[in-house]
Amino acid sequence: MIIKSQITTELEHILPKKNILSSVEECYVYSQDGTNDITSDTLPDVVVFPETIEEVQAVMKFANSHKIPVVARGAGTNLVGACIPKKGGIVINFTKMDNILEINKTNMTAKVQAGVVVGKLQEAVSKMGLFFPPDPSNLKVSTIGGAVAQSAGGPKTFKYGTTKDYILGLKVVLADGTLLKTGTNTIKNATGYHLEQLFIGSEGTLGIVVEATLKLIPKPETTRVVMAYFDTVENATNSVTNMIDKNICPSTIDFMNKNTLQTVEKFYPCGLLTNKESALIIEVDGFEISMDTQIARLETVLRLSGASEVIISHTKEEQEKLWTARRSSFGATAKLKPDVVTNDMIVPRENISKLVSGINEICQKYGLIISIVGHIGDGNIHPQIALDLNNETEVKAYEQAKKEFYKLTLELGGTLSAEHGIGLEKKDFLKNAVQPEALEYMKKIKKIFDPNNILNPDKIFDMN
Numbered sequence: 001m002i003i004k005s006q007i008t009t010e011l012e013h014i015l016p017k018k019n020i021l022s023s024v025e026e027c028y029v030y031s032q033d034g035t036n037d038i039t040s041d042t043l044p045d046v047v048v049f050p051e052t053i054e055e056v057q058a059v060m061k062f063a064n065s066h067k068i069p070v071v072a073r074g075a076g077t078n079l080v081g082a083c084i085p086k087k088g089g090i091v092i093n094f095t096k097m098d099n100i101l102e103i104n105k106t107n108m109t110a111k112v113q114a115g116v117v118v119g120k121l122q123e124a125v126s127k128m129g130l131f132f133p134p135d136p137s138n139l140k141v142s143t144i145g146g147a148v149a150q151s152a153g154g155p156k157t158f159k160y161g162t163t164k165d166y167i168l169g170l171k172v173v174l175a176d177g178t179l180l181k182t183g184t185n186t187i188k189n190a191t192g193y194h195l196e197q198l199f200i201g202s203e204g205t206l207g208i209v210v211e212a213t214l215k216l217i218p219k220p221e222t223t224r225v226v227m228a229y230f231d232t233v234e235n236a237t238n239s240v241t242n243m244i245d246k247n248i249c250p251s252t253i254d255f256m257n258k259n260t261l262q263t264v265e266k267f268y269p270c271g272l273l274t275n276k277e278s279a280l281i282i283e284v285d286g287f288e289i290s291m292d293t294q295i296a297r298l299e300t301v302l303r304l305s306g307a308s309e310v311i312i313s314h315t316k317e318e319q320e321k322l323w324t325a326r327r328s329s330f331g332a333t334a335k336l337k338p339d340v341v342t343n344d345m346i347v348p349r350e351n352i353s354k355l356v357s358g359i360n361e362i363c364q365k366y367g368l369i370i371s372i373v374g375h376i377g378d379g380n381i382h383p384q385i386a387l388d389l390n391n392e393t394e395v396k397a398y399e400q401a402k403k404e405f406y407k408l409t410l411e412l413g414g415t416l417s418a419e420h421g422i423g424l425e426k427k428d429f430l431k432n433a434v435q436p437e438a439l440e441y442m443k444k445i446k447k448i449f450d451p452n453n454i455l456n457p458d459k460i461f462d463m464n
């Protein structure tokens with residue numbers, strides 16, 4: 001077996017020394033990711049920062065020949081332990097492959113390296129009148145490689161879909177160093193299997209994405225935000241169906257429950273109505289000239305659906321204030337206890353009220369403090385739980401509660417993750433969510449792409 005110092009020496013023949021980290025202190029930083037409740041004592045042996053596709057290929061060729069585990073890493077912000085290098089090995093960090101290679105206005109496409117930050121891409125295409133809708137809330141740091149690998153979504157999924165809907169083609173370095181070019185740079189493609197889609201949500205277990213060709217759409221001229229308060233969660237949920245009935249298609253329909261409203265108001269006072277059971281933040285977009293009509297129709301539907309208060313933004317500042325309330329919910333919940341953990345479940349929208357009330361009941365049973373936010377238009381919620389991760393009783397209570405969250409989600413016809421992925425966090429539950437035959441095929445696919453099981457081993461499912 002090759003030892004750490006030999007790995008470093010070999011890698012120094014592939015990359016410049018300045019792009020290799022191997023001290024304990026440096027490697028420690030890359031032994032964790034954005035997941036609060038999963039830690040690892042195992043450090044990577046070495047962290048490399050390639051600048052070219054050829055360097056990634058050479059690293060993979062070397063790692064494969066010695067069966068060294070390899071974990072790709074973007075910003076490390078995933079919430080399921082997906083880039084924790086449990087078996088050590090090499091971490092490939094993509095922060096030095098962060099170039100936007102091309103934005104083609106006529107074709108409405110962009111070519112980017114894997115380390116491009118999603119928010120930077122959005123800004124760049126926006127200057128050309130174009131729009132890349134996938135918008136994980138941490139888009140200011142998260143990367144395209146991470147978004148592809150986690151099948152990231154975000155608030156705008158209701159109208160625009162998730163990352164998977166915007167991938168036209170990928171360049172992927174396979175476990176043995178082969179460069180696979182899959183997909184096209186055309187908007188439509190019916191030319192054989194869509195191999196590029198296989199890598200979406202694969203969490204770096206099938207190949208290393210080095211470049212992506214993305215679909216862009218025309219940028220909506222303007223946006224407007226409305227906040228609606230309801231006295232029941234059911235009324236809030238039903239209002240979505242009523243909006244669709246009236247041909248209203250908001251870009252975002254986000255949800256906050258009573259506890260969230262109270263917690264945000266406690267720590268970041270912004271005039272939220274804390275006696276209401278729930279609030280929706282609804283964003284509409286389109287031509288400026290259509291805004292008053294859209295907002296008037298939306299307000300009518302919301303009031304007919306039982307909204308007891310409707311706040312309409314008239315300026316960008318007012319709009320930002322409403323969004324800030326929603327975005328502050330995680331930070332506010334974190335102030336209730338030393339730690340906060342978040343989760344991600346999705347059910348068909350018709351069952352979202354049952355999911356919200358069921359999760360509240362489970363947390364009550366286990367004495368857990370919870371605030372619930374989510375993308376209610378999609379049926380996707382994020383319970384945020386304040387707890388002390390050093391308190392064994394609280395950790396055990398959360399572990400038990402999680403099992404019941406997942407059971408309930410599956411009973412309601414939903415699935416384990418909408419946008420955060422499986423990683424280490426949910427892999428034990430995967431067998432409950434996918435058909436055994438489907439799981440077997442996933443393992444067969446993994447074997448084809450990565451026969452030595454070196455690519456992000458132990459994530460999503462175990463290979464034994």
Ligand SMILES: Cc1cc2nc3c(=O)[nH]c(=O)nc-3n(C[C@H](O)[C@H](O)[C@H](O)COP(=O)(O)OP(=O)(O)OC[C@H]3O[C@@H](n4cnc5c(N)ncnc54)[C@H](O)[C@@H]3O)c2cc1C
Nearest residue numbers: 074075076077078082137143145146149152153204209419
């Ligand atoms: C505050 C906060 C808010 C969030 N909000 C959202 C949200 O609204 N919607 C949402 O969907 N997610 C959200 N997330 C989760 C997370 O940000 C996303 O999953 C994000 O897309 C991860 O990007 P990253 O660059 O940090 O990836 P990382 O965490 O670095 O990596 C994630 C996975 O991708 C793999 N990977 C990374 N780069 C590559 C590559 N080049 N090739 C192959 N595999 C690769 C890694 O091995 C790992 O398995 C949020 C996270 C935080 C902390």
